[in-house]
Amino acid sequence: MSLRRAAFTVALACNPPASSEPAPVAPVEAAPPEPTCEEPPPGTLAWLPELPPPPPELPPGALRAPADLPDRTCPWVLFEKDGELAVRPLGRGEAAPAHVRAPVPVMPPAGCHPCRWAGVVTVLGPILLAVRPSADSELAAEAWIGAGMPPSPRVDVEPAPLVFAPLWFGRSGLGDSTLQGPPWALVPRLCDRSLVLVPAARLPGAGVEEPPPALVRAAGVYAAAGAELLRQDAPVPSNMSNCAALPLELP
Incomplete structure (x- = not known):
């Protein structure tokens, strides 16, 4: 074999000619399915976004790791059917929780006809x-807070x-x-696993006078008791800075 032919053979072995067949493509993993949310039922009055649970407390000096973004979940809704109010989640399919939550009945306060509604889903x-609107203006005439939390809640099983x-x-x-x-009015705070109502000034100049005695007596830890949300004989957290304000536009 000539030297030129040997060199050509070596070059051909190192650089084979391009094939007309397409190169194999590595399989691409399918993206996880997007959550599929139900359509809101007829008679929907308000949307209730779901808050992520609060992060666990850390020992002094410990650094918190960067939080992962929570999975997108379907909202809850407040709706009216046959004159009855209830709330329920809109999740279904692969986005739905493992268990099925029945609609949570709502017992509106007396005199709340009509009312404007807002809400949030918490731990x-x-x-x-x-909020009951005033008859002669766009302002509110009364306001209530509603929850369904007995002292030992099992909202995921039997709300x-x-x-x-x-x-x-x-x-x-x-x-x-x-x-x-x-x-003055009471404002809701979420303190660990307790709903706490605390006095707060709501009109300019309210700070020049003391809050009414009835409001001071009503402030405290609240839980569902029968057909009412009642103040419990439980101590209010001494450090309210650890309590979270609910994203509700209070009147």
């Missing part, structure tokens, strides 16, 4: 805000009906010849 279950407690106490303030509601 303790759904929490609703009910308690949502019952309500008032947020407003005392006489309404007057501004621009319009009743604007009381200067």
Whole structure:
């Protein structure tokens, strides 16, 4: 074999000619299916987004690892059917939880006809805000908070009906010849596994006067008891900075 032919043979072995057949493509893993949410039922009155659970407490000096983004979940809704109110999640298919949650009945407060509704789903279950509009203005006339949390809640198995407690106490303030509601009100806070209502000023200038005694007496830890949301004989957390405000637009 000539030297030139040997060199050509070696080059051909190192650099084979391109094949007309397409190169094999590595299989691509399928993306996880997107959550499939049900359509809201007729009579839907409000959406209730679900809050992620609070992160666990860390020992002093410990650093928290970066949190992973939570999986997108389907919202809950408040709806009315045959004159009855209830809340339930819209999740189904592969996005649905392993167990099936029945609709949670809602027992609206007396005098809440009509009412504007808002809500959020927490680690303790759904929490609703009910606001009765004033008859002569766009302002609110009364406000209530609703939850269904017995002392030992099992909201994932047998949720308690949502019952309500008032947020407003005392006489309404007057501004621009319009009743604007009381200067002070109770506001909800989520403290670990407790719903706590605390006094807060809601109108400008409320700080120049003391909150009404009825409101001070009503402040505290709340849980469902029968057909009412009642203050419990339990201590209020001494450090309220560890309590979370609920994303509800209070009137």
